[in-house]
Amino acid sequence: MKQEESGKYVLRTENLTKIYGSQRAVNAVNMHVKKGDIYGFIGKNGAGKSTLMKMVAGLVAPDEGKIELFGSSDIEKQRIRIGSLIEAPGLYHGMTAKENLEVYRRAYGITDRNVVNDTLDLIGLKDTGKKKVGKFSMGMKQRLGIAIALLKSPDFLILDEPINGLDPMGIHEIRDFLTTLNREKNITMIISSHILGELSKIATAYGIIRNGELVDEFSAKELSVRCRRCQKLVVDQVERAVNILEEELQIKEFDVPEASVIRIYEHLDDAKEINHRLMLAGIEIKESYLAGQDLESYFMERIGD
DSSP states (O other), X not given: OOHHHHTTEEEEEEEEEEEETTEEEEXXXXXXXXXXXXXXXEOOTXXXXXXXXXXXXXXXXXXXXXXXXXXXXXXXXXXXXXXXXXXXXXXXXXXXXXXXXXXXXXXXXXXXXXXXXXXXXXXXXXXXXXXXXXGSOHHHHHHHHHHHHHTTOOSEEEEESTTTTOOHHHXXXXXXXXXXXXXXXXXXXXXXXXXXXXXXXXXXXXXXXETTEEEEEEEHHHHHHHHSOEEEEEESOHHHHHHHHHHTSOOOSEEEEETTEEEEOSOGGGHHHHHHHHXXXXXXXXXXXXXXXXXXXHHHHHHTO
């Protein structure tokens, strides 16, 4: 890959693989997370999401393949720029939020003591005072876990199920907070979540993993196109069909995503008339049906449910 193209990516993997016994938990994954993206990582339990995130964060060693961070293959040096919250946050329930962050500040070798108060303020936990973490709500604990990941002022944040188990208000707060971090702090993120509707509200790109294999990557814009309601036609003469749509039927909202396929996004109630006009012109219609679905249905279909 050319250097200028490689520099677009905060994370790029090449055939990344992790094997446990006879099981390939992650199998030859080629992932691409662009700078500035919120990358929604989607898959069923056991699909390989957490294992892949752990390999990127340096918690698990890969058996095969390569990892590139910030355009560099010197990943040990670049991992300093990563903050991660994978699975349950490691919190000391008998301590306050501030005391928890102090433990991690020292463990990370951060000499600036102001970083603890600054991070508590940033995460919205500055006023928790002497309240022990064991008495925190689930949302507050998730915030504190994210605060630990933010202590090193990372450029790249890896979050595994950050809204899992939260009530609607907690989900809303975490979602807004992560969006603010992305926009104002320019922090690139990879976020896994089972709550697909919420993830779709903030993600700018997606990767879908199934049985350890990354089966698809696409942008949020492409997802909107894929799920948009349309009449899908499979014909034998695409160019002639397109000419009829434009010149005779005055249809402008359509595309040709692949050979022989046309997707029409307007006049969906006139599908029968459109088919009739095409057939009169001698065009064979091999398939004609209404397509498009809601986001969750699309994701569930792609992950194998």
